[in-house]
Amino acid sequence: MQQAYLRYYPQLKPGLGAVSSLIDERINVHYDSLEPALRQMADHGGKFLRPAFFLLFAGLTSPQFSEDQIKAAASIEILHMATLIHDDIIDDSPKRRGAASIQAAFGKDVAVYAGDYLFTVFFDLITETMTNSRFLTVNARIMKRILNGELGQMSDRYRLDQPLLNYLRNVNGKTAALFSLAAEEGAYFGGADHRVIIAAKRIGQNIGIAFQMLDDILDYTGHRLNKPILKDLATGVYSLPLLMVLADHRAELAPYLEKQAAMTTADIKAVQSLVVEFGGVTRAQELAAKFTAKAEQQLAALPASPARDALEKLVAQLLKRTK
Amino acid sequence: MQQAYLRYYPQLKPGLGAVSSLIDERINVHYDSLEPALRQMADHGGKFLRPAFFLLFAGLTSPQFSEDQIKAAASIEILHMATLIHDDIIDDSPKRRGAASIQAAFGKDVAVYAGDYLFTVFFDLITETMTNSRFLTVNARIMKRILNGELGQMSDRYRLDQPLLNYLRNVNGKTAALFSLAAEEGAYFGGADHRVIIAAKRIGQNIGIAFQMLDDILDYTGHRLNKPILKDLATGVYSLPLLMVLADHRAELAPYLEKQAAMTTADIKAVQSLVVEFGGVTRAQELAAKFTAKAEQQLAALPASPARDALEKLVAQLLKRTK
Known part of the structure; x- marks a missing residue:
């Protein structure tokens, strides 16, 4: 786990350790084909951002x-x-969390079942904890929203005329839904009152949107380890900085984008430069900053506590990062 | 739908019609890529055997x-x-329900999300109906059992020394679990008493096991429409008739099976003939008949009713079919 953010709130460490142990325990399957795939995914456990938000x-x-x-x-x-x-x-x-993705390392077959298996583990965990709350229904709805976000993105691939609204809708589904759920469930399971639970849900959503936007912005500006720069372009996924300028500069950008999967590295770099030159990155940063500011403002309105301070620091670190 | 069995119990028709309409309604997604895939699956709606057992x-x-x-x-x-x-x-x-499979017709990508989408629909339906019963937990367990059955089968591929027990365990998961669930939930939602619910669960399991065995037997004996004969062999899935004789006749069978994915149609036909000759089909039929007889005996012990008569007829038709 790469959890540099633990320095803001070391009290989180045992909680995240317990989450990690529980995940290890639950993915203990007995099939040669699946076990190493799930184990690899868990061992490269990412940043555990969503459980961290939940616990905070x-x-x-x-x-x-x-x-x-x-x-x-x-x-x-x-x-x-x-x-x-x-x-x-x-x-x-080919890559996920700095290692080979499951589909690349173990094949698409194993990856299909590995994902399905995790759905059953997810299902177990929520039936164990949420049967008497409205959160079963909330989880069902969130699952559908995540999938709809992915489907929306797939459906808009290579579309030069896609509205910015679609991007926002897809981000809201594929990323913000889960951040929002983490925040709302965290507040609920912590015993917060109704007002705080509602606020948490909105804060999580704004954090999620800003987080995804920043991720998409860094594709155009950052030098990132283990992440192919702008690979998304060749697969037809057009993100915020490009969408911010595509309508106004279609004539300049279309010749590259229309090559679709045949785009070369040079084409991708050309698009990257043009997007920066046309102001796409700056405009995307301005939009992302609005969601970040909104989240910060909503956080500040919560009752003061060490956890709130930690949330404010985590949000600042996460949404103002440059790589 | 191909529901010849409706003649035994025409009262089932409106119920199955309502199930079919509800499915149509719930798979109403708004993405170009997914809608036709799910629609095709629903339109070739198969025999609706599981809902039929539920309703009976x-x-x-x-x-x-x-x-x-x-x-x-x-x-x-x-x-x-x-x-x-x-x-x-x-x-x-390549095929499913007499038409091209989703993965063949629409690609593996669409098939991954189409399955995931149906998981979310499934999840919606059970949270709408089962939140106040133990069946949420039962469903979570069943989902895992189905997947474990599939994983067990995948894990045993091409294994010449696989125990018959593995086959039974895999069948119990991949087929019997869902028949058992349909029967148990049907009895529960119909308001049956505890004793009948327990009996239903066992009956469903025996029906499911016998059903899968018969399906595997017909691969060796039947002439089936739209189903490639014994395609499973080349993919390394060895079913009951073969497993019944594989240990005793390994010397004769191994030379063909060891070709694995390179088995020709002639090889497959040779294995088919040898399995019949060595008595694998007869022995498999004897074993399947035991599960059928058990199910019939358990059905006969239920309180008399038109639905029970219909169940008896359906089981007889289903488990004694020859194609």
């Missing part, structure tokens, strides 16, 4: 983490892992 | 079908469809 929102009102909180936080990470595995099949992604 | 078991005690019963029956068919779609990716199946 729970920490607003809850002095320590209960077993149900750990399970619910794990359910979100498990659902996230399942969707990543299936998305990598669709995108033919 | 419900009919033991329930004079008419409630909305919850229809939803629960549909949830089982939806889960079945989801697993079929993902299995066809793994098996590279």
